[in-house]
Amino acid sequence: MTETASVFKSGFIAIIGAPNVGKSTLLNQLLGQKIAITSEKPQTTRNRILGVTHLPQAQLIFLDTPGIHRAKGPLNVRLVEVALKVLGDVDLVVFMTDAASSDEAADQIILASLKKRNLPVILAINKVDLVSKATLLPLIEQWQAAYAFRAIVPISALERIQIDELVAEMVAVLPEGPLYYPEDTITDLPERFIAAEMIREKVFRLTSQEIPYGVAVTVESFKERPGKNLVDIYAIIHVERDSQKPIIIGKQGTMLKRIGEQARKDIERMVGCQVFLKLFVRVQKNWTRDTKAIRKFGY
Ligand SMILES: Nc1nc2c(ncn2[C@@H]2O[C@H](COP(=O)(O)OP(=O)(O)OP(=O)(O)O)[C@@H](O)[C@H]2O)c(=O)[nH]1
Ligand SMILES: [Mg+2]
Numbered sequence: 001m002t003e004t005a006s007v008f009k010s011g012f013i014a015i016i017g018a019p020n021v022g023k024s025t026l027l028n029q030l031l032g033q034k035i036a037i038t039s040e041k042p043q044t045t046r047n048r049i050l051g052v053t054h055l056p057q058a059q060l061i062f063l064d065t066p067g068i069h070r071a072k073g074p075l076n077v078r079l080v081e082v083a084l085k086v087l088g089d090v091d092l093v094v095f096m097t098d099a100a101s102s103d104e105a106a107d108q109i110i111l112a113s114l115k116k117r118n119l120p121v122i123l124a125i126n127k128v129d130l131v132s133k134a135t136l137l138p139l140i141e142q143w144q145a146a147y148a149f150r151a152i153v154p155i156s157a158l159e160r161i162q163i164d165e166l167v168a169e170m171v172a173v174l175p176e177g178p179l180y181y182p183e184d185t186i187t188d189l190p191e192r193f194i195a196a197e198m199i200r201e202k203v204f205r206l207t208s209q210e211i212p213y214g215v216a217v218t219v220e221s222f223k224e225r226p227g228k229n230l231v232d233i234y235a236i237i238h239v240e241r242d243s244q245k246p247i248i249i250g251k252q253g254t255m256l257k258r259i260g261e262q263a264r265k266d267i268e269r270m271v272g273c274q275v276f277l278k279l280f281v282r283v284q285k286n287w288t289r290d291t292k293a294i295r296k297f298g299y
Helices: 022-033 074-089 104-115 133-146 162-175 192-205 241-249 250-271 291-296
Strands: 010-019 049-055 056-063 094-100 121-126 150-152 216-224 230-239 274-283
Touching: 010 022, 010 074, 010 104, 022 049, 022 094, 022 162, 049 162, 056 162, 074 104, 074 291, 094 104, 094 162, 094 216, 121 133, 121 162, 133 241, 133 274, 150 162, 192 216, 192 230, 192 250, 230 241, 230 250, 241 274, 250 274
Parallel strands: 010 056, 010 094, 094 121, 121 150, 230 274
Antiparallel strands: 049 056, 216 230
């Protein structure tokens, strides 16, 4: 009798790394759908974002996390806390670094906290589309010497290079396990949370300097219009200083309009119907320095 190779594997996989290395881009690529917001600015992600990939013989539950770095200020300290906490409850870690511009101090902090835990770790060296083989090879050797990784996989999350190879390495390490989530589950996040994130993403992408870092978004109301294939959403963009309000609104409301139009398109794609999005801007003085307010905004 031949042994059947039909064990079902499953587990929780933390995606960790320094800010801006491409963790959320990878999560979206793994899901084939956008649930995590991304931007070219560091510290975009502020929560643990869960996404599930279903394979015939495995279920992979990913936890995207805020970028780990030497944090200054209460909000950033909180974000690093959120990321490190995820490590306490996973079967596998995907540690992501940036092949093109690595944050060595942050990578060392992460390496040190991985060494304290007895977890299998796969290293994903991202953004290989930006570097030559000649830069990549010594980088791989350097990382091989730094830690006993289960595997080292050079990838491009953006260009979808070697993503299937990365998934195969993950499945190889995962234990035999149950179906944790029903087969139609992609995330445990409510649609209104993702809607708020889509709005915050546009603020990150359309404004500059300190503006995105002082912004939080809350969805006050998210309602389907009875009998119509339509959703009404009212959301507030909170800023931390009076001077930031006119910047978010823009000349004759142009900035707020752009934020709203771009966010609406993303939200419509998610909910699959027409969306009416109303945005308001409110000042919540110095919220990023106030632990209570940080909690109130869900961080
Ligand atoms: N060229 C290139 N750019 C990438 C790749 N992956 C991600 N990026 C870009 O890198 C930037 C950061 O990506 P994110 O996915 O937001 O990074 P993150 O690690 O989630 O960042 P934080 O949430 O701030 O910690 C974005 O501009 C992405 O488009 C890649 O493989 N190649
Ligand atoms: Mg992110």
